[in-house]
Amino acid sequence: MVEPLYRRILRDRFDTLPQAVRDLHTTQNPPVIYSGMCDVELGAQPLAGLAAQLAGFPPRPGQYPITFSGRPDETGEVWTRQFGDARFQTHLNAGPDNDVSTIQERFGALRAVFALSISGGSVTWNTVAVYLFGIPLPRFVRPTFDAREWEDNGAYMFDVDLRAPVLGRMIRYRGRLTPDRNSG
Secondary structure (H helix, E strand, O other): OOOOHHHHHHHHHHHHOOHHHHHHOOOOOOOOEEEEEEEEEEOOOHHHHHHHHHHOOOOOOEEEEEEEEEEEOOOOEEEEEEEOOEEEEEEEEEEHHHEEEEEEEEEOOEEEEEEEEEEOOEEEEEEEEEEEOOEEOOOOOOOEEEEEEEEEOOEEEEEEEEEEOOOEEEEEEEEEEEEOOOOO
16 A cells, blocks of 8 residues: 555654544545535636636535545545536645655646645645746745645544635635545
8 A cells, every 4th residue: 555645744743633634634545535515715806716617616606515535646646626516636746856845736737835734733734836837936926825624523624725916815615524434
């Protein structure tokens, strides 16, 4: 079995995470499916909503059923989030040059690099760099991804806020997930 990406990045700190967070980040083949509800907010700028929709997010704000699965592949993990009929899929692996102190997430032509910090039982994703078509974006034009994950009453909780200069908020989605009884 391939060592889960979160364990490779966090090392001994992985064992300090709440059980629901550890479970979700212990990817398997076939993947365990998580489901729940998610609140989606879209930015006020029309271009922000269009960009979020093109990336695979829901076209309108509201509450959506969400499913999540993560599965290992040759170089990292593939994460799939299904918001009702909208599907957003990303690939995660160790940071640039296989730097295990960071994690990077790719979707389309965009690649974001994050440092993970743990405090009070929650994990925060801190944006370190963003690349578009492999070109690093200067801080004044790069989007920011504020993300946090934690456990509440045995459920995996998440809050992701994506903002871009000039456009402001593109999308914020937050909610709770529990493993489906019929998966895995």
